[in-house]
Amino acid sequence: MDWAENVYSPFFPSHEPDLRADPFTYRYYPSTQNYLGVAADASGVSRVYIFGPISGGVLADVGALADFSERVLAGVAPASDALAARFLSQATLGYTEADIAALRAAGGYRAWLQAEMAKPISTSNWDWLVSKGYDTNANAMTGLAGFDSSIWQRLITAPDGLRQRMALALSEFFVVGVDGVTGNWKPFRMAAYWDLLAANAFGNYRTLLEQVTLSVAMGNYLNMAGNQKENAATGRVPDENYAREVMQLFSIGLVELNLDGTPKLNSQGQPIETYTQDMVTQLARVFTGWDFDRSGSGTTVPEFARKPMVLNANLHSNLAASFLGVTVPANTAGAAALKIALDTLAAHPNVGPFLGKQLIQRLVTSNPSPYYVARVAKVFNDNGQGVRGDLGAVVRAVLLDDEARDPAKLSDPSWGKLREPMLRAIQWARAFKANSLTGNWNLGNTSDPSRSLGQSPQRSPSVFNYFRPGYVPAGSAIGTASLVAPEFQLSNETSVAGYLNAMQNVVGSGHSDVKPNYVSELAVAADANALLDRVVVLLNGTALSTTSRATILGALNAIAATSDTGKANRVYAAVFLVLASPDYLVQK
Structure with a gap:
């Protein structure tokens, strides 16, 4: 009944006590006037019953209690390595056999999550850059030296996998792309920004919103740094970039939403806009007067890049600002005005x-x-x-x-998501314990869709992320089914071939610096079935389709595993073909 209250909350909206009226143990929900109960039938089988408006006013038997057990227990603990791997595919950046075993030994998903959230935060991107001497590197001061390496190494090696997975998700919501950042020490600006997201991954949204707003990377990216108040003599007005995007992308979106994410509609059946252009103009006044903290050595050393921006009161607008039903009074101090604005956004029901x-x-x-x-x-x-x-x-x-x-969602054709290209590469690296020969993780920029992944971390081409949340491939069955497929915005003939070529190279140890460890796979390479089973669990979690499995097995068995070279080639083929399979590419 606890499970039903969570899953079917519109009908059973509150946690109610158990009541007893033979032969029923039941709960009553006053706000909906529905009943939910369990009773044994004549043969002693426990069955689930509902009564009230939900059943049209008749007592309805909705099935044996045992019929619900698999679904209820599925949310408690993984019943197999495959289901553990499926969870880890959603919750981490990649996993090994040891990670699967740790999850199964943790006492359930909730206990595993609690332990993951309690892990110390991994070594920061900033500290990694310093450890490699980039804080005194002229190419890091004026260029991007160390930037890609700093984020790749953390995504591939950090032990706090859940935190880093959440940081990656947040980086695609509060977007800062390095190509839109200017000035000195860009690698350190981006490192500080990732560290900020990772530190707040399990914290409070309101705190994160403020830290994002005052970060050097975001201040630079969306023009809040150095934004000045209006000047009637020169015609200058506050820059509206951050005011617009903090509403559109980082908090409330374009239209008012119901709790379930569907748009609220007006009397004409049209979505209701959350804000107007006038609100953007007025909110922009709040975001004036803030700039980098240049105390100390200014921007000649990278330290400024991780300090919150500071207020120059002389450059902050003293005009009143009205937006979203609140007003920041005229002559409100800058910090107080910022608090009112961010409190308002964070409290919005959207x-x-x-x-x-x-x-x-x-x-x-x-x-x-x-x-x-x-x-x-x-x-x-x-x-x-x-x-x-x-x-x-x-x-x-x-x-x-x-x-x-x-588990039933595994066979639902409308369920799941296309794996992002960079996540595929990171998962491969983690699954097969990839290591950097130099310690520098020289994977570089992988954004080129014709020769590489078509995506690279912290290199979003715009503030709208690599793809839109509502993207629908044109002329597709996805669109016909009224579904969305955000990651498909990265997919085309060029990017599909580029990804396959790139992964074929790295899977076969073709990368000059980052090499996998296939010792465990080589040990079972003589048995094509055992090899494929192992690779599938480490990459896909769930089983391949009959067609995909037969195709891949045919290819593996065509490679003689009678020599070390043959075994290695069979391993490379198994890993690459799973990475190329539709069963893997769509995460279920």
Whole structure:
């Protein structure tokens, strides 16, 4: 009954006590006037019953209690290595056999999540750059030396996998792309920004929103740094870039939303806009007067890049600003004005469904049901202890939801998401314990779709991310089914071939610096079935389709495994063909 209250909350909206009226153990929900109960039938089999408006006023038998057990227990603990791997595909950047075993030994998903959230934060990108001497490197001061390496090494090696997975998801919501950042020490600006996201991955949204707003990277990227108040004599007006994007992309979106993420409609059946251009203009006044903290050595050393921006009161607008139903009075001090604005945005009812749905899309599935979105948004609004914006509680809600864990979704053609290209590469590297020969992780920029992955971390081409959350491939069956497929915005004939060519090279140890460890795979290479089973669990989690398995096995058996070279080639083929298979490319 606890499970039903969570999954079917519109009908059973509150946690009610158990009541008894022979032969029923039941709960009554006053707000909906529905009953939910369990009773044994004549043969002693426990059955589930509903009564009230939900059943049309008749007592309805909805099935044996045992019929629900698999689905209920699926959200508690993995029943197999495959289901453990499926969860880890959603919750981490990649996993090994040891990670699967640790999850199964943890006492359930919730216990594993608690342990992951309690892990110390891994070595920061900033500290890694310093350890490699980039803080005194002229090419890091004026160029991008160390930038790509610093983020790749953390994504591939950091032990706090859940935190880094959440940081990656947040980086695609609060987007800063390095190509839109200017000035000295860009690698350190981006490192500080990633470290900020990682540090707040399980913290509070309101705190994160403020830190993002005052970060040097974001200040530079969306023109808040150095933004000045209006000047009637020169015609200068405050820059509106951050004011617009903090509403459109980082908090409330373009239209008012119901708790389940669906648009609210006006009397004409049209979506209701959340804000107007006038609100953008007025909110922009709040974001004036802020700039880099150049105390100390200014920008000649990278330290300024991780300090929050500071206020120059003389450059802050003293005009009143009205937006979203609140007014910042004229002559309000800059810090107080910023607090009013960010408090207003963080408290808006859109934030839970707007952010929640996109986190579901990044971690679990492109097309969550409205009920799934509503359950996550409800946790954003209140973590159960009266706290709003608890991101740790939100990620738990995303990953433990009945829809995320339901094994039946594995065969649902509308369920799942296309894996992002860079995530495929990171997962491969983690699954096969890749290491950098130089310690420098020289993977570089992998954005070229014709020769590489077509995506690279912290290199989003715009503030709108690598892909839009509502993207629909033109002329596709996805569109005909009224579904969205965000990651498909990166997919075309060129990028598909580029990804395959790039992965074929690295899988076969073709990269000059980053090499995998296939010792365990080579040990079973003589048995094509055993080899494929191992690779599938480490990469796909769930089973390949009959057609894909037969095709890959045919290719593996065609490679003689009677020599070390033959065994190695069989391993390379197994890994590469799974990475190329549609069963892998669509995460279920």
